[in-house]
Amino acid sequence: MDFSFIVMQFLSGLMMATLLFLVASGLTLIFGVGNVFNFAHGSFYMIGAYLAYQTVSVWHTNFWLSVLVASLGAGVLGMLAEALFLRRIYGRADEGGFQILLTYSFILVIDDLVKLIWGTEYKSLARPSGFTGTVELFGLSIPAYNLAIIGIGIVVVIVAWFVLARTRSGRIARAAALDREMLGSLGINVPFTMTLVFGIATAMGGFAGALAAPLRSVSPGAGIEVIIDSLIVVVIGGMGNFWGAWLGALILGEVNSFAVATVPDWASLFNYLVMVLTLIFKPEGLFASRKIRRV
Amino acid sequence: MNQSSGAREIILLGLFLLVFGSVPFIKQSDYHLMLANHVLIWGMFAVAFNMLFGVTGMLSFGQALYYGLGAYSVGLVVKNYGSAMFLPALGLGLVLTIVISILVGLLVIRLSGVYFTVLTLAFGQLAWQITFRWYRFTGGDDGIQGIMPSGLLENHTVYYYFTLALVVVSIWFLWRVANSPMGLVLRCIRQNPERVRFLGRRVRRNQLRIYVISSFFAALAGGLMAGVTNSIHPDMFYWTSSGEVILMAVLGGIGQFFGPFIGATVIIVIQDVVGARTEYWSLIIGIIMMIMVLGMPKGLVGEIRGLMARYAAGKVNRG
Amino acid sequence: MEPVLELRNVTKSFGGLRVTADVSFSVAPGSISAIIGPNGAGKTTLFNQITGYLKPDGGKILFQGKDITNLSTREIVTLGMARAFQVTSFFPEETVLDNVRVACLSQMNKTRNLLKSVSVFNEATDQAFKILESIGLQNVADRAGFELAHGDQKLLDIGIALALQPKALLLDEPTSGMSPEERLLTRNLIKRLWKEFSLTLIFIEHDMDTVFGIAQTVRVLQMGRLLAEGSPEEIRRNPEVITAYLGEEVL
Numbered sequence: 001m002d003f004s005f006i007v008m009q010f011l012s013g014l015m016m017a018t019l020l021f022l023v024a025s026g027l028t029l030i031f032g033v034g035n036v037f038n039f040a041h042g043s044f045y046m047i048g049a050y051l052a053y054q055t056v057s058v059w060h061t062n063f064w065l066s067v068l069v070a071s072l073g074a075g076v077l078g079m080l081a082e083a084l085f086l087r088r089i090y091g092r093a094d095e096g097g098f099q100i101l102l103t104y105s106f107i108l109v110i111d112d113l114v115k116l117i118w119g120t121e122y123k124s125l126a127r128p129s130g131f132t133g134t135v136e137l138f139g140l141s142i143p144a145y146n147l148a149i150i151g152i153g154i155v156v157v158i159v160a161w162f163v164l165a166r167t168r169s170g171r172i173a174r175a176a177a178l179d180r181e182m183l184g185s186l187g188i189n190v191p192f193t194m195t196l197v198f199g200i201a202t203a204m205g206g207f208a209g210a211l212a213a214p215l216r217s218v219s220p221g222a223g224i225e226v227i228i229d230s231l232i233v234v235v236i237g238g239m240g241n242f243w244g245a246w247l248g249a250l251i252l253g254e255v256n257s258f259a260v261a262t263v264p265d266w267a268s269l270f271n272y273l274v275m276v277l278t279l280i281f282k283p284e285g286l287f288a289s290r291k292i293r294r295v
Numbered sequence: 296m297n298q299s300s301g302a303r304e305i306i307l308l309g310l311f312l313l314v315f316g317s318v319p320f321i322k323q324s325d326y327h328l329m330l331a332n333h334v335l336i337w338g339m340f341a342v343a344f345n346m347l348f349g350v351t352g353m354l355s356f357g358q359a360l361y362y363g364l365g366a367y368s369v370g371l372v373v374k375n376y377g378s379a380m381f382l383p384a385l386g387l388g389l390v391l392t393i394v395i396s397i398l399v400g401l402l403v404i405r406l407s408g409v410y411f412t413v414l415t416l417a418f419g420q421l422a423w424q425i426t427f428r429w430y431r432f433t434g435g436d437d438g439i440q441g442i443m444p445s446g447l448l449e450n451h452t453v454y455y456y457f458t459l460a461l462v463v464v465s466i467w468f469l470w471r472v473a474n475s476p477m478g479l480v481l482r483c484i485r486q487n488p489e490r491v492r493f494l495g496r497r498v499r500r501n502q503l504r505i506y507v508i509s510s511f512f513a514a515l516a517g518g519l520m521a522g523v524t525n526s527i528h529p530d531m532f533y534w535t536s537s538g539e540v541i542l543m544a545v546l547g548g549i550g551q552f553f554g555p556f557i558g559a560t561v562i563i564v565i566q567d568v569v570g571a572r573t574e575y576w577s578l579i580i581g582i583i584m585m586i587m588v589l590g591m592p593k594g595l596v597g598e599i600r601g602l603m604a605r606y607a608a609g610k611v612n613r614g
Numbered sequence: 615m616e617p618v619l620e621l622r623n624v625t626k627s628f629g630g631l632r633v634t635a636d637v638s639f640s641v642a643p644g645s646i647s648a649i650i651g652p653n654g655a656g657k658t659t660l661f662n663q664i665t666g667y668l669k670p671d672g673g674k675i676l677f678q679g680k681d682i683t684n685l686s687t688r689e690i691v692t693l694g695m696a697r698a699f700q701v702t703s704f705f706p707e708e709t710v711l712d713n714v715r716v717a718c719l720s721q722m723n724k725t726r727n728l729l730k731s732v733s734v735f736n737e738a739t740d741q742a743f744k745i746l747e748s749i750g751l752q753n754v755a756d757r758a759g760f761e762l763a764h765g766d767q768k769l770l771d772i773g774i775a776l777a778l779q780p781k782a783l784l785l786d787e788p789t790s791g792m793s794p795e796e797r798l799l800t801r802n803l804i805k806r807l808w809k810e811f812s813l814t815l816i817f818i819e820h821d822m823d824t825v826f827g828i829a830q831t832v833r834v835l836q837m838g839r840l841l842a843e844g845s846p847e848e849i850r851r852n853p854e855v856i857t858a859y860l861g862e863e864v865l
Contacts (some may be wrong), residue, residue, distance in 0.1 A: 309820060311831060340698070358643065388832055406729070406762075448677060468729075471729045471730075471731070472728045472729070473670055474725055474731045474732060474733075475728045475729060475732065476716075476719045476724050476725045476726075476728075476730070476732055476733065476735065477725055477727060477728040479715075479719070479725075479726045479730070479732050480716060480719075482705070482707070482708065482722070483705045483708065483716055484705055486705045486706055487703060487704065487705055487706075489703065490699075490703045490704065490705065490774070492686075492687045492691075493665070493687060493689050493691055493696070493703075493775075494691065494717050494720040494774070494778065495691035495692045495696055495720055495721075495778065496688065496717065496720055497688055587758050610726050
């Protein structure tokens with residue numbers, strides 16, 4: 001195992017981690033702020049990937065425009081799903097269980113709608129022009145698109161940190177995590193805020209799906225795999241914790257990248273291994289959030 | 296429970312045996328027998344699952360793990376050692392399930408609520424991945440065909456009564472559990488786990504117990520199913536199997552002991568009527584799930600009982 | 615006589631905030647005593663530590679001479695301590711009878727049984743009815759817990775604790791949220807239960823009529839510290855307590 005191999009795999013792991021982080025942070029955002037567990041989050045990722053395919057391969061437009069379309073599309077669909085369905089079960093006894101059941105029904109419906117619209121065959125997407133080649137770095141050839149994703153990830157982390165820590169909306173979002181009712185008494189439109197945050201979260205899913213589309217083929221049923229991976233990320237990091245999600249994604253991305261290079265057939269099992277180890281040694285996640293209560 | 300409900304129990308059991316016992320006599324084809332078998336097996340699976348979800352409040356999205364384990368124990372043993380080993384293989388699957396459900400259970404009950412659900416899902420998918428990829432041992436995507444029970448059980452009607460007997464005993468056992476002191480504690484755990492600790496009871500220990508019991512019957516369902524369809528497939532481990540049993544429970548009513556059985560019956564009938572004609576099965580069950588969660592959270596049986604109670608109350612008021 | 619419950623320098627902090635500061639006292643067997651203090655004085659936190667729900671940072675808690683500081687709630691309950699809660703805690707979907715009966719079954723160690731119907735445990739059922747009669751809920755035995763009025767739910771909470779046949783019973787604001795009439799009834803009820811079940815009873819309370827009406831000993835907590843301890847008369851006259859908490863009107 002030489003040095004260049006390690007660097008290459010590390011960078012590839014970093015890219016996977018970025019995508020994982022983008023998906024998982026959407027999941028953890030709506031859980032942390034709205035206390036809603038969106039089991040169908042991976043399905044919005046899948047919608048993003050399909051919308052990117054539609055924009056680029058069918059409408060023949062620019063890839064970066066398709067990323068925008070995918071994010072907006074997934075965001076709007078998420079807002080609709082929240083406003084039309086999820087909202088009706090807030091405050092019900094055993095709300096948590098019903099959230100899972102309802103968002104599970106979203107997975108089923110979205111899966112088949114995607115099949116109806118785009119068919120069952122795998123779709124693939126070319127890398128955007130300008131990012132098809134490789135970049136020479138320290139004598140290594142690194143795919144330019146991978147570097148682009150890593151760069152985007154860094155920007156997103158900085159922007160998200162800024163929004164959460166420094167802006168009024170960020171403060172509102174964090175206050176909502178504390179108390180839905182209290183916010184209402186402060187004159188903030190809580191239902192609208194919930195819908196908006198849900199939309200932002202699903203838009204992040206769609207954004208990640210679009211970015212990943214040139215790397216993985218797009219197919220129906222992708223939602224469930226994505227949701228499990230991002231859930232492993234949040235289990236490692238601690239649910240509802242922004243930096244935890246980042247660390248979880250990094251660990252999972254790197255483990256996955258090195259596993260794919262060494263034992264390709266069994267690589268996906270390593271994700272579960274990481275999860276089991278976390279559960280045994282630190283069941284509340286590496287960054288325990290106060291929201292987790294052991295019952 | 297008083298004596299009248301004891302009598303009702305016996306009437307219900309008699310009715311159940313009459314309906315399902317007469318299927319071999321009134322069936323028009325072996326297909327009907329198979330359908331009745333599916334109803335029995337999935338019905339038992341759903342009732343057992345609901346001991347976990349509806350009773351104890353633990354929404355497992357990974358019961359397919361044990362369903363698949365039961366089926367693959369039977370399939371692999373019969374494939375490698377012949378159909379004479381069918382019954383021992385069924386037993387082996389149950390023993391393996393007890394061991395694995397204790398190990399997995401100890402991990403997943405460390406977290407509760409959403410986390411529990413997600414972890415059970417992950418373990419189910421882990422089992423699916425292994426089955427899917429370990430081609431040389433499990434046959435991978437091809438599954439295993441030609442799993443025939445031996446001796447008397449080779450006869451479809453005998454096998455059907457064998458299933459009926461096991462299902463009745465299983466459901467009777469689960470019914471006893473639901474009405475026992477432990478069942479009461481489980482219901483209390485769902486409603487107020489903290490208070491159960493202040494009764495001097497171990498919450499986790501009880502959760503583990505019911506997790507193992509419920510998983511045991513999931514494995515029994517899987518093993519019995521292998522003998523009905525004579526073939527098994529890695530999809531039995533897939534999360535959609537877990538999802539289907541959840542849907543059955545929610546459709547019938549998670550607050551009712553027999554609700555999930557009714558839910559299983561309805562789903563299998565719909566599957567039979569519609570399944571052949573559409574590939575959009577998940578759209579259908581997705582919409583059913585959505586309707587149930589939004590409009591009828593108590594399930595078919597729960598809502599009907601609610602209506603009956605209201606009707607009875609209305610009659611009292613008028614009279 | 616050996617105290618039933620003894621606290622030695624119990625200390626607890628949340629973050630930088632001291633919620634229990636070096637609290638020591640002992641409770642005589644068969645006594646009835648109150649803990650009072652302003653909101654945020656650390657009364658419930660103290661109960662949480664006594665019942666093993668929170669672990670103290672320092673100090674010792676002894677129950678019947680046994681060190682229980684590091685035992686779990688379950689173990690402490692098994693030793694004979696029971697508790698009712700400030701925010702009523704019961705099993706809303708179960709019947710009133712089953713709410714109490716599950717505690718009786720637990721006390722008789724029958725909850726591992728998974729094949730016999732609850733209804734055949736006559737001893738537990740009889741015991742549950744006895745308790746329901748003591749707290750005056752025998753007529754609503756068949757109702758679900760959530761259907762009861764708030765005051766009755768508070769009583770049910772106490773009934774569940776009583777069913778464990780505790781030696782020491784801790785009540786956290788038993789009369790909170792009650793009307794003045796209900797309060798009077800509950801006050802008399804608590805006193806009666808204390809005698810009937812020969813309990814060592816400790817209660818947290820804001821209603822001064824209840825405190826001074828039935829407590830033999832009153833302890834005052836302020837900012838996690840034990841400010842004063844004594845008979846109702848002594849506490850009433852304690853100048854520190856008056857300035858810190860009681861104010862003038864009680865005089």
